[in-house]
Amino acid sequence: MKPIYSSAKEAVANIQDGATLMVGGFGLVGIPEQLILALVEKNVKELTVISNNCGVDEWGLGLLLKNKQIKKMIGSYVGENKEFERQVLSGEIEVELTPQGTLAEKIRAGGAGIPAFFTPAGVGTIVAEGKEIREFGGKEYVLEESLRADFALVRAAKADKFGNLIYNKTAQNFNPMMAAAGRFTIAEVEEIVETGDLDPAMIHTPSIYVQGLLQADQEKRIERLTLSSGGSNPAG
Numbered sequence: 002m003k004p005i006y007s008s009a010k011e012a013v014a015n016i017q018d019g020a021t022l023m024v025g026g027f028g029l030v031g032i033p034e035q036l037i038l039a040l041v042e043k044n045v046k047e048l049t050v051i052s053n054n055c056g057v058d059e060w061g062l063g064l065l066l067k068n069k070q071i072k073k074m075i076g077s078y079v080g081e082n083k084e085f086e087r088q089v090l091s092g093e094i095e096v097e098l099t100p101q102g103t104l105a106e107k108i109r110a111g112g113a114g115i116p117a118f119f120t121p122a123g124v125g126t127i128v129a130e131g132k133e134i135r136e137f138g139g140k141e142y143v144l145e146e147s148l149r150a151d152f153a154l155v156r157a158a159k160a161d162k163f164g165n166l167i168y169n170k171t172a173q174n175f176n177p178m179m180a181a182a183g184r185f186t187i188a189e190v191e192e193i194v195e196t197g198d199l200d201p202a203m204i205h206t207p208s209i210y211v212q213g214l215l216q217a218d219q220e221k222r223i224e225r226l227t228l229s230s231g232g233s234n235p236a237g
Contacts, residue, residue, distance in 0.1 A: 003164035004213045005193065009039035012187050012215045016040065016152055019072075021049040023108065023150040023179040024062060028054065031172030032061045033156040033189040035217040041065060047072045051108070051150055053101065053175055054078040055085045060222055066094075075148070077101040100128065103145055105178065110147035112181025112210075117146045153183020156219070157206070160190040161199050164208030173205060180206045187213045 006012040026032030056063035119142035133144040158169035
């Protein structure tokens with residue numbers, strides 16, 4: 002049995018100033034919404050955040066950014082967040098941009114206990130500056146170190162009370178690998194069921210990687226809504 006928190010505030014109580022966080026999601030898909038809101042309310046500062054991107058201006062990690070709670074952002078995409086762009090250009094935030102596949106592998110390797118690996122991505126660019134370059138089979142590769150975090154905040158569709166997780170569709174983005182790479186992983190889930198109710202063949206994250214659970218509803222906002230113009234109205 003894993004601890005089941007009564008509130009998001011209780012779930013993030015041990016996260017203090019200066020912590021390194023991995024936060025699951027891709028854009029707004031699969032982000033732990035309520036845990037992020039609790040961090041905004043707690044007003045922890047000087048955070049290092051590892052995530053694919055930094056949300057949008059008024060939601061997700063964008064709220065922490067707006068509140069000046071993030072000291073350093075490690076990600077692969079600036080995206081639609083104008084405040085993120087402004088802070089980067091003004092030097093208010095430290096940013097480590099990494100090719101998306103490399104970022105995913107750095108996290109996966111961290112969870113697997115692999116300290117570093119060689120990849121061809123970034124060779125000959127600023128990504129490779131100051132890093133070891135080695136040749137294999139006549140091709141150059143850059144050495145990338147793996148990533149771990151003090152806390153991993155992930156979102157899943159279902160969990161059992163033992164902490165096994167199932168993600169919904171594309172919420173499988175960065176969540177499973179971050180769950181493994183966090184020293185203390187908190188899973189925000191939509192439904193918690195009894196241990197044994199989940200089909201073992203359908204489990205994405207085994208309970209060994211999860212230290213706490215929070216059952217919470219999510220708004221599931223759409224990052225950018227696009228409607229087709231013209232054409233027939235299917236509603237008649």
